[in-house]
Amino acid sequence: AVLKPRAARARRTQLSGLLAVVARLRQGGQFDQVIAQIEKLMEKLREEEKQDIVDRDECIEDENRHSNEKDDLEYKVKKLENKIEKLEERKVDLQDRIDTTHTAINNQTTQMEDARTVRTATHDDFLQAKADDEAAIELLDQAIKVLGKFYKNNALLQRNEPLVKPAEFDEDPDRAPEAKVDQKYEGSQRQNGGIVALLQHLKEQLENEVAAAVKAEEEDTAAYEKQRVEDRQLREDMKQQVSDLGEEKANTEETITNTEEKKTDTQTHADDIGTELDRIKESCEWIRRTFDKRREMRKAEMKGLRDAKNLLAGQDPNSAFLQRKPRHH
Numbered sequence: 203a204v205l206k207p208r209a210a211r212a213r214r215t216q217l218s219g220l221l222a223v224v225a226r227l228r229q230g231g232q233f234d235q236v237i238a239q240i241e242k243l244m245e246k247l248r249e250e251e252k253q254d255i256v257d258r259d260e261c262i263e264d265e266n267r268h269s270n271e272k273d274d275l276e277y278k279v280k281k282l283e284n285k286i287e288k289l290e291e292r293k294v295d296l297q298d299r300i301d302t303t304h305t306a307i308n309n310q311t312t313q314m315e316d317a318r319t320v321r322t323a324t325h326d327d328f329l330q331a332k333a334d335d336e337a338a339i340e341l342l343d344q345a346i347k348v349l350g351k352f353y354k355n356n357a358l359l360q361r362n363e364p365l366v367k368p369a370e371f372d373e374d375p376d377r378a379p380e381a382k383v384d385q386k387y388e389g390s391q392r393q394n395g396g397i398v399a400l401l402q403h404l405k406e407q408l409e410n411e412v413a414a415a416v417k418a419e420e421e422d423t424a425a426y427e428k429q430r431v432e433d434r435q436l437r438e439d440m441k442q443q444v445s446d447l448g449e450e451k452a453n454t455e456e457t458i459t460n461t462e463e464k465k466t467d468t469q470t471h472a473d474d475i476g477t478e479l480d481r482i483k484e485s486c487e488w489i490r491r492t493f494d495k496r497r498e499m500r501k502a503e504m505k506g507l508r509d510a511k512n513l514l515a516g517q518d519p520n521s522a523f524l525q526r527k528p529r530h531h
Contacts (some may be wrong), residue, residue, distance in 0.1 A: 254493060257486075346401045
């Protein structure tokens with residue numbers, strides 16, 4: 203406990219009273235009791251000195267401990283604030299990646315829809331062209347059969363002569379040649395082989411074109427199906443990526459919430475420690491302010507008590523040692 207000024211004044215009053223009766227007590231030879239009281243007072247001063255030192259050291263220790271704890275808590279709050287800031291940045295980055303992936307999915311979907319539209323139109327064109335070519339092939343085939351049958355029935359033979367022989371005219375070029383009604387009909391005997399061969403060639407050419415078109419269509423269809431499968435897998439992968447990013451974002455948001463709660467609790471604790479530190483400083487202010495003055499006052503009191511004790515012991519008050527004179531009976 204800290205000795206108050208009132209107690210010190212009371213002790214000095216007591217000391218003054220003791221000194222006042224020194225002469226009377228000395229004449230009566232009753233010094234032992236007084237010396238014992240002086241020693242008790244001196245012991246109290248020593249205990250008071252020790253207690254002041256304890257109180258001062260406890261104040262310093264409490265202030266340092268609370269100050270260090272407050273600094274540590276405020277440092278933790280700062281670290282939590284930095285962590286929250288980084289988590290917020292991470293959250294924004296995750297949302298950007300989610301949005302970017304959604305855009306990529308939409309673009310991929312649009313590309314595949316365009317590819318499907320083109321593939322459908324190309325396939326329709328192929329079917330129409332194939333149907334037209336097959337119809338032409340059928341017509342050519344029929345024409346070849348009809349002409350072949352016609353020429354066969356009329357025993358027309360292919361000859362290596364000009365397809366058209368110029369008509370012979372008389373001296374009068376404006377007069378048409380005379381027709382011979384008794385001549386046997388030979389028709390386009392010289393052209394039959396050429397026409398049928400030409401039709402056969404056109405037919406084979408169309409058949410080759412149809413076969414090539416069918417092969418190209420099969421290759422295009424296979425390529426489209428491959429692209430469609432790859433696109434489906436790509437979109438599934440991107441959807442999974444969006445799901446993973448969404449889960450990571452949710453975890454980040456949960457971490458932000460937990461970190462903010464921890465920051466609030468830590469800040470509250472730091473504020474409480476700060477309040478306690480202010481109370482300790484206020485309580486210890488009197489000890490710090492009066493410590494040296496009280497020590498000097500105790501020194502003066504101790505000197506007075508020693509002087510009184512030496513006086514009662516019959517020694518010089520300035521002596522450094524207390525020694526009682528032997529009593530004579």
